[in-house]
Amino acid sequence: MSINNEFRPKIVAFCCNWCSYAGADLAGSSRLAYPADVKIIRVPCSCRVNPMFILRAFEKGADGVILCGCHPGDCHYSTGNYYARRRMTLLFSMLDYMGVENGRTRVEWVSAAEGVKFSTTMNEFVEKIRSLGENVRLGDLRCKN
Amino acid sequence: MQRIGVFVCHCGSNIAATVDVKKVVEMVLLEPGVVHAEDYQYMCSEAGQAKIGAAIADKKLTGIVVCSCSPRMHEATFRKCAERYGLNPYMVEIANIREHCSWIHKDMQEATEKAVILARAAIAKVNLNAPLQAGESRVTKRALVIGGGIAGIQTALDIADAGYEVDIVEKTPSIGGRMSQLDKTFPTLDCSACILTPKMVDAAGHPNINIYTYSEVEKVSGFVGDFTVDIRKKARSVDATKCTGCGVCQEKCPSKKTPSEFNRGLGNRSAIYTPFAQAIPNVPVIDREACLKFKTGKCGVCEKVCQAGAIDYAQQDEIITEKYGAIVVATGFDTIKLDQYDEYAYNQSKDVITSLELERIMNAAGPTKGHLERLSDGKAPKEIVFVQCVGSRCSDDRGKPYCSKICCMYTAKHAMLIRDKYPDVNVTVFYIDVRTPGKNFDEFYRRAVEEYGVNYIKGQVGKVAPQPDGSLLVQASDLLDNKQIKMKADMVVLATAIEPNQGVRNIATMLTASIDTNNFLTEAHPKLRPVESPTAGVFLSGVCQGPKDIPETVAQAGAAAVKVIGLLAKDKLTTNPCTAKPDELLCNGCGNCAKVCPYGAITYEVRQVNDHGIREDRRLANVNSALCQGCGACTVTCPSGAMDLQGFSNRQLIAEVDAICR
Secondary structure (H helix, E strand, O other): OEEOOEEOOOEEEEEEOOOHHHHHHHHHHOOOOOOOOEEEEEEOOHHHOOHHHHHHHHHOOOOEEEEEEOOOOOOOOOOHHHHHHHHHHHHHHHHHHOOOOHHHEEEEEOOOOOHHHHHHHHHHHHHHHHHHOOOOOOOOHHHOO | OOOEEEEEEOOOOOOOOOOOHHHHHHHHOOOOOEEEEEEEOOOOOHHHHHHHHHHHHHOOOOEEEEEEOOHHHHHHHHHHHHHHOOOOHHHEEEEEOHHHHHOOOOOHHHHHHHHHHHHHHHHHHHOOOOOOOOOEEEOOOEEEEEOOOHHHHHHHHHHHHOOOEEEEEOOOOOOOOHHHHOOEEOOOOEEHHHHHHHHHHHHHHOOOEEEEOOEEEEEEEEEOOEEEEEEEEOOOOEOOOOOOOOOHHHHHOOOOOEEOOOOOOOOEEOOEEOOOOOOOOOOOEEOOOOOHHHHHOOOOHHHHHOOOOOEOOOOOOEEEEEEEOEEEEOOOEEEOOOOOOHHHOOOOOOOEEEHHHHHHHHOOOOOOOOOOOOOOOOOOOOEEEEEEEEOOOOOOOOOOOOOOOOHHHHHHHHHHHHHHHOOOOEEEEEEOOOOOOOOOHHHHHHHHHHOOOOEEEEOOEEEEEEOOOOOEEEEEEEOOOOEEEEEEEOEEEEEEOEEEOOOHHHHHHHHOOOEOOOOOEOOOEOOOEOOEOOOOOEEEOHHHOOOOOHHHHHHHHHHHHHHHHHHHOOOEEEOOOOOEEEOOOOOOOOOHHHHHOOOOOEEEEEEEEEEOOEEEEEEEEEEOOOOOOOOOHHHHHOOOOOEEEOOOOHHHHHHHHHHHHO
């Protein structure tokens, strides 16, 4: 998407229902702005995010994917975010190897009370993706409009 | 293909001011499956819901998308609405175009484009939704209250009066909590003990209340309606069934040099002790770290003097396992540590004290028998300085960013009581702001100033320096007269910030209740559900949720009790149908999913399957939907992709990804 030819990245944010999605809601109700490039998908827990979803996002032209969950120890389901952390560590190193720079993927813990952190994280992440430019490595050319 | 209706809410101007709702309606009508779209000012209102109902009937909708506020706000509302008009409630999806769009973006074009994309994602998802049926689970009609202060006692009494059994678990040897340490209470100046101790007695004598003191919650499992809790009953070394509470053991105990926790370390207690005279239960505890019998093996005085034969040195910790339908957290607060506040010389001078220590000094049962005296030399102070906001409203990380809320009022109370009892003592209060919102609060503060002549100075204290003559030099700024002040004081009282009690983080983790950056427990909704935690079946009472005074605590305790009673009054609860479901043709029985399930909801069984005409026995995963809480950990672990989560299926989430990246 571009307005005035400026690069507008596509960013998918997976947020767990209990902490980070609520943190994003708090950012919203506190009017803490972050760029419209970020689109949030609600998942019950960060451990619901299958690496496949992230690969799919890159294949479909996403420029960055961020996964947000509860702080370690605070998972609503006790242990979900630990699984997410391990899975993403593996996935992100593999993605880096494949040429999708580490900066395009991120895991962040945001609690329901951290509206400010949510907004700051998203601003930083969008800034980072803008500096990295368009993602070309995994994009499936057949998916391009 | 579904027949989808999209309903775009203006939310007054909350959404419509930044999102072109007409444009969203126009755009979503182009999406596959969408047969109806409309916008309305308030979709959640009765009229709005009626519009949804009419469209369900007229357009024979099979799925709906509401573009509105967060699903955490109104998903339940719209699900109920769908159900009322004959649509399965799980055929509803929410596109959050308020919190995640209109409230954070300013540019209308940008916000509208984003709203359309969020709507598309929800449409793509609802296209793949399937009707789900909620199951039922039973309710254990018994509640657990963690913490035996005024919050916990009041909650327990209210639940017990409604006819349900309640257990209170209290960490210290007696119930009573912080309030039992206070001398007088604002703004009525009635005596704290006189209003608290009858409640303690009521709780102890209530047929529906069971109190575990000197006990801690050790493990929590289960979910709303059916929690299983392990309680560690620490060894008291005294048999509570035999002890008569005569107190001779405490009198005769030779080890009397342990700082009394109850008196905030201002006096000493014996190794065998009850925290205070009105303790409930009136059964002492042996502090094994201080007791000579435990330290050296010699002594045994208490055993010799106990006529009832209640002393039991061999007593062991006991683990009690109980089932509960609801859990209330009422763990209360403590004052922050002042180690990092060198400027107030708290650690250097005995005459610099916290307000809670002053409460003990003012109390007739306290270390000075209620006489106002300097702890260094026992002399009566002539000049007392109060410092407000010590560690509250603090921008650096030594203190807390929030207002502790109670300090302005108790400082006015202390100042007034001192001026009343010792009219020749000068009292000066340094404040940043005086905050007195509450019934009769400002009148109370004004009485302190006008009637009792307390000297209030707006300004911050920069330094308290102990002088060779034993006095304290207070340096402060007077912000109204714009000058520096140096004054001598005999005593300095610090209105120290309050923080949630130690250990609340551990309890929150056990309960999977969320906690904020200041360790206060988070409410399910800050305005509409203030006494519920986001975790179903866990409720909040008192300061563990945020700073509050006694009347507010009692009110919240009652509110939490009502929520618990409402839950326990039900025989069955409907369960979340968004649970994991294995595809028996894909499952290879590897066992990975059971390993990651935090609820033990997955078992394996050998079942006959019909795989494209071939019938054979296979080992297959089986999900107990009553236990499954729907986290989805198993779905990602499954190597063959057999496990999926209803309501958040792989296809649904991928459809959302695709819609966003389109």
